Amino acid sequence: MWPDNRHQAAVLRLLRDGGPRSRAELVDAVGLSRSKLAVEIDRLIDRGLVDTAGPAASRGGRRSSVIRIAAATRFLGIDIGATTLDLAVTDGEMRVLGRVTERTDLRKGPTAVISQALEMVNKLRVETGTPRFTGAGVGIPGPVSFREGMPVSPPFMPGWHRFPVRETLAAELSCPVLVDNDVNIMALGEMHSGIARSFEDFLFVKIGAGIGCGIVAAGEVYRGATGSAGDIGHTSVDPHGPVCVCGNTGCLEAFFGGAALTRDALAAARSGRSPHLADRLRESGAVTPVDVSTAAADGDPFAMSMVRDGARRVGQVLAGLVSFFNPGLIVIGGGVAGIGHALLAEIRSVVYRSSLPLATGDMPIALSEMGDEAGLVGAARMISDHICHDQGTPALRPA
Amino acid sequence: MWPDNRHQAAVLRLLRDGGPRSRAELVDAVGLSRSKLAVEIDRLIDRGLVDTAGPAASRGGRRSSVIRIAAATRFLGIDIGATTLDLAVTDGEMRVLGRVTERTDLRKGPTAVISQALEMVNKLRVETGTPRFTGAGVGIPGPVSFREGMPVSPPFMPGWHRFPVRETLAAELSCPVLVDNDVNIMALGEMHSGIARSFEDFLFVKIGAGIGCGIVAAGEVYRGATGSAGDIGHTSVDPHGPVCVCGNTGCLEAFFGGAALTRDALAAARSGRSPHLADRLRESGAVTPVDVSTAAADGDPFAMSMVRDGARRVGQVLAGLVSFFNPGLIVIGGGVAGIGHALLAEIRSVVYRSSLPLATGDMPIALSEMGDEAGLVGAARMISDHICHDQGTPALRPA
Numbered sequence: 001m002w003p004d005n006r007h008q009a010a011v012l013r014l015l016r017d018g019g020p021r022s023r024a025e026l027v028d029a030v031g032l033s034r035s036k037l038a039v040e041i042d043r044l045i046d047r048g049l050v051d052t053a054g055p056a057a058s059r060g061g062r063r064s065s066v067i068r069i070a071a072a073t074r075f076l077g078i079d080i081g082a083t084t085l086d087l088a089v090t091d092g093e094m095r096v097l098g099r100v101t102e103r104t105d106l107r108k109g110p111t112a113v114i115s116q117a118l119e120m121v122n123k124l125r126v127e128t129g130t131p132r133f134t135g136a137g138v139g140i141p142g143p144v145s146f147r148e149g150m151p152v153s154p155p156f157m158p159g160w161h162r163f164p165v166r167e168t169l170a171a172e173l174s175c176p177v178l179v180d181n182d183v184n185i186m187a188l189g190e191m192h193s194g195i196a197r198s199f200e201d202f203l204f205v206k207i208g209a210g211i212g213c214g215i216v217a218a219g220e221v222y223r224g225a226t227g228s229a230g231d232i233g234h235t236s237v238d239p240h241g242p243v244c245v246c247g248n249t250g251c252l253e254a255f256f257g258g259a260a261l262t263r264d265a266l267a268a269a270r271s272g273r274s275p276h277l278a279d280r281l282r283e284s285g286a287v288t289p290v291d292v293s294t295a296a297a298d299g300d301p302f303a304m305s306m307v308r309d310g311a312r313r314v315g316q317v318l319a320g321l322v323s324f325f326n327p328g329l330i331v332i333g334g335g336v337a338g339i340g341h342a343l344l345a346e347i348r349s350v351v352y353r354s355s356l357p358l359a360t361g362d363m364p365i366a367l368s369e370m371g372d373e374a375g376l377v378g379a380a381r382m383i384s385d386h387i388c389h390d391q392g393t394p395a396l397r398p399a
Numbered sequence: 400m401w402p403d404n405r406h407q408a409a410v411l412r413l414l415r416d417g418g419p420r421s422r423a424e425l426v427d428a429v430g431l432s433r434s435k436l437a438v439e440i441d442r443l444i445d446r447g448l449v450d451t452a453g454p455a456a457s458r459g460g461r462r463s464s465v466i467r468i469a470a471a472t473r474f475l476g477i478d479i480g481a482t483t484l485d486l487a488v489t490d491g492e493m494r495v496l497g498r499v500t501e502r503t504d505l506r507k508g509p510t511a512v513i514s515q516a517l518e519m520v521n522k523l524r525v526e527t528g529t530p531r532f533t534g535a536g537v538g539i540p541g542p543v544s545f546r547e548g549m550p551v552s553p554p555f556m557p558g559w560h561r562f563p564v565r566e567t568l569a570a571e572l573s574c575p576v577l578v579d580n581d582v583n584i585m586a587l588g589e590m591h592s593g594i595a596r597s598f599e600d601f602l603f604v605k606i607g608a609g610i611g612c613g614i615v616a617a618g619e620v621y622r623g624a625t626g627s628a629g630d631i632g633h634t635s636v637d638p639h640g641p642v643c644v645c646g647n648t649g650c651l652e653a654f655f656g657g658a659a660l661t662r663d664a665l666a667a668a669r670s671g672r673s674p675h676l677a678d679r680l681r682e683s684g685a686v687t688p689v690d691v692s693t694a695a696a697d698g699d700p701f702a703m704s705m706v707r708d709g710a711r712r713v714g715q716v717l718a719g720l721v722s723f724f725n726p727g728l729i730v731i732g733g734g735v736a737g738i739g740h741a742l743l744a745e746i747r748s749v750v751y752r753s754s755l756p757l758a759t760g761d762m763p764i765a766l767s768e769m770g771d772e773a774g775l776v777g778a779a780r781m782i783s784d785h786i787c788h789d790q791g792t793p794a795l796r797p798a
Contacts, residue, residue, distance in 0.1 A: 224725025235719040320634040326623025
């Protein structure tokens with residue numbers, strides 16, 4: 001089911017990213033002769049990876065037909081969040097055909113959560129008429145050994161350490177599976193159909209319960225020597241700051257992760273410094289980062305200062321990364337990104353002021369517009385990339 | 400003079416990095432059939448890129464002969480420093496055959512400096528018996544547009560902004576030329592024959608007049624979206640720190656660059672806080688970063704505290720980069736690296752304490768052992784990489 005060589009892989013990627021094309025267009029794009037390309041396309045058709053479409057095909061004129069990714073292609077994206085399971089089925093061009101979301105609790109352990117996911121998969125199979133999946137991609141909210149397809153010491157996920165998520169799902173689904181952390185798949189989603197579509201080198205920064213960064217270099221996710229690249233939540237931003245769960249002091253997450261926001265919001269509600277948050281605490285018995293976002297949007301001065309302070313510290317870390325990595329774009333996503341433009345304005349202000357002009361000249365900093373769908377599309381794209389590479393290229397040797 | 404295809408390119412890289420090999424060994428390594436490989440090797444021989452060596456060749460037995468990079472292959476490495484011109488000629492395996500160093504002053508402008516370099520090239524031609532160069536690599540101590548082969552707004556180099564260094568040298572030398580900043584070529588040198596030889600993802604940190612970082616990802620120099628990646632000297636380490644030449648406050652270089660060390664050493668000498676530096680100032684009328692190094696090595700407490708403070712700030716920046724980039728190795732080089740183990744110990748202490756265990760688990764931090772030669776070997780390696788890629792691969796489209 002894999003392409004035999006790099007020409008076949010190139011055809012698959014062109015059709016996936018650009019949609020159906022005539023054979024003539026493919027000849028131009030792939031750079032093979034018409035007759036050699038015809039051989040490769042026939043092989044792809046024989047193996048069910050592409051098929052013919054459009055009026056030319058119905059007249060039986062194979063040479064003038066339009067080629068597309070096989071209509072039966074189905075990818076499964078599984079985005080495992082701290083409190084939700086989010087699944088989608090896409091076609092071969094990563095268009096979402098069906099989607100289902102349920103609440104979950106990762107503390108139930110991997111077997112229970114995966115069992116719940118498999119029941120959701122069955123619903124999606126029926127809903128989208130999918131007998132079998134071409135491949136599945138999985139995102140996990142914690143450190144992952146991409147090579148081994150398993151979580152490694154994920155915080156707040158008892159029982160998941162070194163659980164063979166990839167092997168378990170590959171056996172249950174009878175298709176190739178890849179597992180990565182949630183931030184990396186969100187970055188891939190943005191690259192496939194979001195704001196990063198035309199960028200080769202960019203950063204996707206997720207600000208949610210934790211703060212992480214997906215790194216895309218030369219159009220591929222960069223995972224680092226041991227797979228932990230992008231872990232920016234524990235960068236020190238103030239040696240005199242609060243103690244972090246990791247044991248160091250003044251980490252970015254200790255100021256602006258979901259837990260830090262909840263802690264500060266609760267204190268502000270109790271002390272009455274934020275009337276808006278105090279009301280919220282009285283009404284519902286708790287305050288959340290979403291309440292901070294709402295309060296800031298409503299003009300509550302203390303909530304606004306919380307957002308500005310947090311955004312300034314995020315900007316401080318990103319300014320250093322911009323000088324170091326020189327990305328073409330920074331995308332901000334994750335739950336806290338819902339705070340929107342107040343957050344963005346402050347991050348921009350710090351980064352553009354503190355980084356070197358050479359690096360920031362044309363570099364946009366933008367909010368993700370894909371929301372939850374980034375992870376699902378990215379998970380599908382990850383496994384599609386894996387399948388669209390021929391055996392000689394590095395993507396088949398996950399590191 | 401370029402290889403025709405990726406098989407030829409693979410043969411060239413194998414011979415360059417591993418030395419001469421028999422045809423049988425090449426069949427195993429390249430993965431072509433014996434007869435197909437013979438065709439590619441014959442083409443490489445016809446075009447003067449490889450030749451036969453060893454006893455098998457002298458008996459005329461081509462099929463059992465040993466193949467090597469053509470003995471006539473000659474690369475030129477030009478390392479332009481702030482006050483020195485350093486040139487070397489290497490063979491096809493990057494072994495230095497001849498080397499010449501002269502003092503220069505970049506403020507004389509590019510025409511005068513390049514003219515001086517070309518006279519040095521003529522000396523080297525005679526010394527090494529080199530009629531023509533296969534290619535030349537050039538390192539420049541400032542920001543470079545790699546794609547255009549020219550410096551961009553380099554500080555302290557009047558007249559060099561957008562001077563066509565690559566085109567000028569390519570015309571004068573009649574060979575392919577590539578130009579990059581000095582830190583990137585030093586990183587390549589370490590990868591070719593230094594401590595980074597077996598690493599695919601590592602950082603080379605140069606601490607000299609400025610502080611910069613060469614980034615190697617998946618065995619290639621990563622230059623970023625606009626070519627300025629690795630500029631870590633202007634990362635803010637203390638918002639209340641001294642004003643930097645770049646206009647911001649508290650940049651790493653404002654604490655520990657050559658200029659900052661000279662400034663602090665002079666103050667310490669004048670105030671008498673450092674008896675060693677005061678002696679030095681009296682004797683020679685000036686103090687330099689080298690004097691700080693010597694004073695620290697001699698146990699002068701104030702000089703030792705200067706080194707520790709600077710190293711701590713370097714470590715602080717590197718700790719964040721380790722979490723972000725997850726390198727397999729960090730190499731410390733450049734003039735200030737001559738301070739040696741006191742510097743290294745403090746950097747290690749901060750990085751290992753502040754970065755996450757997953758990222759630092761097996762990551763060594765080491766001093767460069769190549770010294771000045773890193774840049775020369777790296778410059779030769781850069782142009783060799785360019786030539787060893789076939790037309791279909793990204794390296795021929797410098798970005």
